[in-house]
Amino acid sequence: xxxxxxQRRLEEVDRLLREVREELALARDVNDExxxxxxxxxxxxxxxxxLDIYTLMTLILDSALAFAEAERAFLLLLSASGExxxxxxxxxxxxxxxxxxxxxxxxxxxxxxxxxRPIILPDAQSDVPYSKWDxxxxxxxxxVIAAPLRVGEQTIGLLYVxxxxxxxxxxxxxxxxxxxxxxxxxxxxxxxxKFETHQG
Numbered sequence: 411x412x413x414x415x416x417q418r419r420l421e422e423v424d425r426l427l428r429e430v431r432e433e434l435a436l437a438r439d440v441n442d443e444x445x446x447x448x449x450x451x452x453x454x455x456x457x458x459x460x461l462d463i464y465t466l467m468t469l470i471l472d473s474a475l476a477f478a479e480a481e482r483a484f485l486l487l488l489s490a491s492g493e494x495x496x497x498x499x500x501x502x503x504x505x506x507x508x509x510x511x512x513x514x515x516x517x518x519x520x521x522x523x524x525x526x527r528p529i530i531l532p533d534a535q536s537d538v539p540y541s542k543w544d545x546x547x548x549x550x551x552x553x554v555i556a557a558p559l560r561v562g563e564q565t566i567g568l569l570y571v572x573x574x575x576x577x578x579x580x581x582x583x584x585x586x587x588x589x590x591x592x593x594x595x596x597x598x599x600x601x602x603x604k605f606e607t608h609q610g
Contacts, residue, residue: 463598463599464498466595466598467485467497467598468498470485470569470591470595470598471483471484471485471498471499471500471569472500473591474555474569474571474587474588474591475500475501475502475571477587478553478555478571478584478588479573479575479577479578480502480553480555480571480572480573481501481572481573481574481575482499482500482501482502482507482511482512482571482572482573483499483500483569483570483571484496484498484499484500484507484512484514484568484570484571485498485499485567485568485570485595486519486567486568486570487559487566487567488566488567494523494567494568496509496512497567499511499512513545513549514549515546515549515551515554517543517544517545517546518531518540518543518545518546518554518556519568519570522556522557522558523558526558526560526565528555528556528557528558528585528588528589528592529554529555529556529557530554530555530580530584530585530588531551531554531555532553532576532577532580533576533577534546534551534552534553534554535551535552535576536576540554549572549574550574551572551573551574552573552574552575552576553571553572553573553575553577554571554572555570555571555572555588556568556569556570557569557570557591559592559593559595559596559599560592560593560596561597561600566596566600567595567596567599568592569588569591569592569595571588
C-alpha cells in the first residue's frame, strides 16, 4: 500500500470513529439501548461503504471499545488446526497493540469458543468461578467480553474486549451489541480474500 492510500485509509478510520463517538455521546444522555442502536447503525452503514478489511476491523474493535468502555479490544481468528491466533489489537487510546501488550484471558477465550456463544463478565473479580481463574487474577481483569465470530455453523474466531475496571452498567443490550459486532466482523472476514496480522 503506498503512502497516499495509507493516509486516506487512516483519514477514513478517523472520520468513521468521530461519527461513532458523536452518536454515542448524543445518545448517552438518553439510555444505553439507544446508544447501542446508534452504534450498530453506524457500523452497519460502514460495512456498505466498500472499506478495506483493515479499516473495517479497526472500526469494529474501536466501536466495541467505545460501547463497553473497555481498555483493550482484540480480533482473534482460528488457524487450520483450530487454535486462536491474534490478528489485531487496539487500545482505548486508539493505538494498535503489539504482541507484548496482548496477553489475554486464555480461559475466557477457550470457554467462549467451546460454548460457541458470548461470555460477558461485568466484574470478573467478584464472580465465582471466574475470579479464581489464573489469567483473570494475573491480568487483574474486571470486565471481560468474548463473542465468537460465526459464519453459519462455523466459528472462525473471536471478538474480545477487557478492562481493569468493572462494567458500570450492564444490561441485555451489551450481549446484543457484542454479538452483532462479532457477526459483522465474521461476515466481512468471510468475504475478504486475505487478512494478515496487524500489530503496532
